[in-house]
Structures are given as structure tokens and as C-alpha cells.
Amino acid sequence: MKLVISNSSSVPIYEQIKNAIIEQIMSGELEENEALPSIRSLAQDIKISVMTIKKSYDELEKEGYIISRQGKGTFVAPKNMELLKEQKQKEIETYLSKIIDISHCYQISKEEIIDLFEFMYGSEDK
Amino acid sequence: MKLVISNSSSVPIYEQIKNAIIEQIMSGELEENEALPSIRSLAQDIKISVMTIKKSYDELEKEGYIISRQGKGTFVAPKNMELLKEQKQKEIETYLSKIIDISHCYQISKEEIIDLFEFMYGSEDK
């Protein structure tokens, strides 16, 4: 499993791992029922404490992305991705609404924001 | 001074105070050179530690919104339009960054978001 973790980021390591795994599940890189690396092997692989991996896996399980079975391993859960995507779309709408409020207030054009968005979209680390 | 502070919020209290004051400065509710409440009186008013108010004021001063004078008090800094613009720009960037994180994580394309933005931009009340 490929994971790029930054310990200088303000985003906690366990959350970086969590997000990276969600991303891989959403992209299909990790398929339904596929086994994730064991917490010990992943911990050793990316030089992170076992307990930190455990925390990531715990939250992923609580949110329904994966399923852990003692003695067997951890697996990608079957999931309705369309529903998840729609939920996240609503979250995006909330942020867009705030941006629109500000831009109206300060007469910032639609195009300016789209330009900024495209610039940031391209330059942000994945 | 009216301030609504939630101690259950994940946003630190000192930051809630900071944001509330910035908002009042930008809306004109607090005018240039107007005196802010003293750290002790504000602390007593909203039942918050003096040091927490101090931290809010310190950051506001460091960012150029207010000016503190030992023995005299704390005052709204002369308005700097560039500063205000930059503040709003940063706010927009924060929201865009969150949107980009989600879109990367959930495989939502740049175009989908731009389409959604343009639709919302046009249909929102002004």
C-alpha cells in the first residue's frame, strides 16, 4: 500500500492515513472485500506506531468503510458509493455557499474564484 | 460588546473571540480607533479567563486589526482595505482547500464542482 504521510502537517497522522485509504476505496484502487495491510505490517512499512494505524482503522470501521475481524484481518466493506458521494456533495455545497456570500459582499467575480480554484486544484498535493 | 461563545465547539475560544471581533470590525459595528473592552472587563463579561482574551487580542494585533497600548487600552486599527481583501481571500482559499480535499478523496471532478458553483452563483439571492 502506497501512503505519503507528512508529520509536519497540522492534519493528524491517523487522519492522513484515514483519508488516503478512503481515497483509495473511492477510486477503486481498493476493491470491496479486499484485504488491507495488517496494522503491524503497515506500521512497520511507513514507520508509524501500531496504535496510530489502529486508530485510523478504528475510525474507518466506525464510519463503515472497512471491517476488522480479529485473527483474520481488515477488509474493505461493501458500500453504496453513490450515496456517500452525494453526502459529500452537500458538504461542498455548504462551502460554496459561504464563498458565494463573501464574493457577493466584496464584488469578487465568479471568474476570479474559478481561476483561483483551478490554480489551487492543480497545485495541491494529492 | 456582544459575543456568543460556545465552549463545546471544536474552534478554540480565543479564535471564536478573534473571529467575532474581526467580523464586527469589517461590518463597521466597531469603527476605526474605537476602544475595545479591556481584557479584564471582557473576560468578566463573558466568563472567560483574562489570558484567553489576551491571546485573542494578541493575534488580532499581530494581524493588524487592533492596536494595544499599555495603560490606555485596545483600539480598532485604521482600516486597511488591502488587509481586509487579503483576509477575505484567505477565507475563500480555506473553503476551496476543503472542497479540493473532499473532491480528491471522493473522486469528484473539477468540472463537476465548477458546474455546481456556477449554478449556485447564479441562483443565490443577492
Add this chain to the structure above:
DNA sequence: CAACTGTTATATATAGTATATAACAGTGTA
């Protein structure tokens, strides 16, 4: 001097994050 301002220092407490180590428990296989 008294009563306000802000400033600085010290100490304590709690929560979140991260680590290390150890023991416990379930699964599969030689």
C-alpha cells in the same frame, strides 16, 4: 496615590496526538 489600562511570568489542568511495550484473543496451517 488610586484605579484603571496592558504585559509578563508561573503554575496547573485537560484533551488530542503519538509513541512504546506487553499481554490477550481469534484464525489458519504445517
Add this chain to the structure above:
DNA sequence: TACACTGTTATATACTATATATAACAGTTG
């Protein structure tokens, strides 16, 4: 059965951010 994997739970330590409390210090004004 013994072993080598899984995940689980518990304990301890450490660092940081946040928040509080208290005290002393310093400048301004009446």
C-alpha cells in the same frame, strides 16, 4: 498441537494546544 499470523486491550510516557488562575510588573489618567 505449536506456530505465525491476524486484531484487541491496557498501561505508561511525552509533547502540544488550549484554558484557567494568580501574581507581580508597568504605563496612563484623574
